[in-house]
Amino acid sequence: LYTGAPTGTRLLSTMDEHTPEKVVFNKPKVELHVHLDGAIRVQTILDVAKRRQISLPGNAKEQMTSRIILTEPSTLTGFLHKFTEYMHVVAGDREAIKRIAYEFVEDKAKEGVIYVEVRYSPHFLANTKVEPIPWNQKEGDLSPDEVVDLVNQGLSQGERAFNIKARSILCCMRHMPSWSMDIVELCKKYRQQGVVGIDLAGDESLNCDGNPDHRKAYEEAARCGIHRTVHAGEVGPPSVVREAVEVLKAERVGHGYRTLEDRDLYKKLLAQNMHFEICPISSRLTGACDPDFTKHPVITFRKDKANYSLNTDDPLIFNSSLHLDYSTAQKYMGFTEEEFKRLNIKSAESCFLPENEKKELLHKLYDAYGMIQSTAF
């Protein structure tokens, strides 16, 4: 049993019962890149479909699971298509949205995560005040604004029940620039209720142009002190990373694998201590990286002592858990306990919490890792 819970009030099991993989780093962790809508329990999708009388092609859990999950390397476009299998079930439903957020916190606590930043597109979960209404839903009465309020409620109930900290990041979508100004306004409105940042997600292989609406939203975010991350260089070229950092003023890069193809950019970002949100399992199944993990870009990041985190991205679709990302890094990339500690401390340093809360989180990690705080890496 993992007994190092922050306040010592709760014992966490070493792993989720559905994850057979070995736990290689059974210590408190920080996760910075995970999509709420890519981290729903299959059982919850089935329960909500039943309650709402939405018929699904497969009713049995195994059938639905096999429709949703990716087992072989695909493309980012192919991967993103998987969301159409189930998003219509939960979108527009208040109870489902709160439940998903709450259960998400429970699942993270079970993985030994003590601080998580979870991201999602409020528009994708709404059915009014969103144009076009996503997932072929009929118009209803759940706006993106109320979606954010519901997720905040679910997350904070989860925080209290499972004794970890959860904050959120709101996603702009590359193919929907007209939503981006709403996003920054929602970030501003809900910054006291757990929203800590803005992201730009979606299909970089189809939409990597520097759209002025995304740029305006990010300018406003920077002006208001809203923290910024951008999906870039996952499948798109290094120029998308450069734009994310130089134009959108991203403080972190989502994925960023292809940064390595531009030596000058990579050197500059290393010198800047730029944080890369690395998602090993995801990068194989989306086709972003070579399927051979022994050739993964994170091996270079590690060698260069770069600032990066390890993350699940979309554990529902990858049928994965954070333990699997860690055990993969250990098994195929030679990661050690020391490196896991170092990268979690880097993750905490790069998180979007206010300084005082960041310090507190760092203290918890130093304490759990048996480190004296001055022993900086």
Ligand SMILES: O=c1[nH]cnc2c1ncn2[C@H]1C[C@H](O)[C@@H](CO)O1
């Ligand atoms: O890995 C990803 N790259 C780009 N976009 C992604 C990835 N995973 C999820 N998304 C998209 C699909 C979700 O509906 C959206 C918001 O969470 O973000």
